[in-house]
Amino acid sequence: MGGLRAAEQLRAAGYTGLITVVGEEPRMPYNRPPLSKEVLAGRQSFDSLAFRPRASVADVKWVLGTAVVSADVGRRVVGLADGSELTFDGLVVATGVRPRRLRCPGLAARRRTLRTLADARVLRAELTRPGVRVVVAGAGFIGCEVAATAVALGAAEVTVVDPEPLPMLRPLGELTARELLRRHEWHGVRFALGTAVTAFDDRGVVLADGRRLNADVVVEAVGSVPNTDWLAGNGLDLDDGVRTDGLLRAGGLPYLVAVGDVARFPNARYDGVPRRVEHWSIAGDSAKRAARTLAAHLAGTEPDPEPFAPLPSFWSDHHDFRLQCFGAPALGLDDVRVLEGEAAGDFVVGYHRGGRLVGVVALGGPAVTAAAARHRSALLKQPAFTA
Amino acid sequence: MKVVVDTNKCQDHGQCVFAAPDVFRLDEAGRLAYVSGPDESLRADVEDAADVCPLQAITLED
Structure with a gap:
């Protein structure tokens, strides 16, 4: 998903050169969240999961069923599992994670x-x-x-x-x-x-x-391991994912960016501590920002200096209820308050740090999504805080 | 520009509402309502909305 979104966003950012997307799985990118829910339950077909790529990426070359196994970032070349090599002017790391x-x-x-x-x-x-x-x-x-x-x-x-x-x-x-x-x-x-x-x-x-x-x-289901082995030997910080700066560049290099689950990025909305965020929404958000950074470099211009500051968001479906989250509840676990409802029914919980709302979780039936969303604008207005 | 939402897939997450508030909204019951033929000037917003739909239920037809 991160690879597809990065390709689409490179086009949206004005890059018209060649794009090759390499993927280990033998199929076009597909939507993973239903794998543990609708698809596993049989309510949605396996075939329904494929993303519909934008028309702008119709000329992208897809190398599928072939893992990237090595990279020489200085020489700007990656090695594939079939022994071939690809040279590049810009590299988007979107290799995700595997189950621990x-x-x-x-x-x-x-x-x-x-x-x-x-x-x-x-x-x-x-x-x-x-x-x-x-x-x-x-x-x-x-x-x-x-x-x-x-x-x-x-x-x-x-x-x-x-x-x-x-x-x-x-x-x-x-x-x-x-x-x-x-x-x-x-x-x-x-x-x-x-x-x-x-x-x-x-x-x-x-x-x-x-x-x-x-x-x-x-x-x-005991967590995940970032797929960074292929980047070893390049002097990059690969401790729990690919460490990036606020524009999603890795190793201080203008032509190397990372997106999605594998990226360990500082979020300017919070404390600036680099973290991996395994939310579905982050793949799309980070691909958009990283593509703008990379497209600017490939066009010979300076990237927008505004740092990446996504509002995290995730959902999780269990039995007949949904968990809907906005913000970063894990940063506010010491000050948790019920904002609406009560625990036995539909309810909304706020997570605070230094008295400020940093995350909202709603639990319950279909109405909780809208209930959580009502607090989203408050989260967006909160100023950044420092650790 | 024609917007189509697969109502069999849609689960009223409302992410599209944040991306394209002039096209999508949740009603009082939390159910999705949308404009099926929005103005061309809203194309970028609708593309973003299609991207962020967790169930990938939104299609943009020209």
């Missing part, structure tokens, strides 16, 4: 992850088997979405395992996490919290507290 895997001994046959369309096909086939027992390792957004979908598909047992005491605790804080736990349990998801999967055996998983859980499928 558990480091546990034992049988690997039942272990699954969910990142690609191919992953979703495999998982859907398994979750729709009658009487299936499912363990989800990781109570984050993807783990909890998969658990909710598995219950809806009629799985006999669905248990989410996480070392934290509540699901989605670190991104959302205790008040919201406690309510998420209650709603998931009400819908039939079981939780094994404060423990972790330590081994796999022929019946399922072994937990750190000694319990065993029978499982036909184990979904590992």
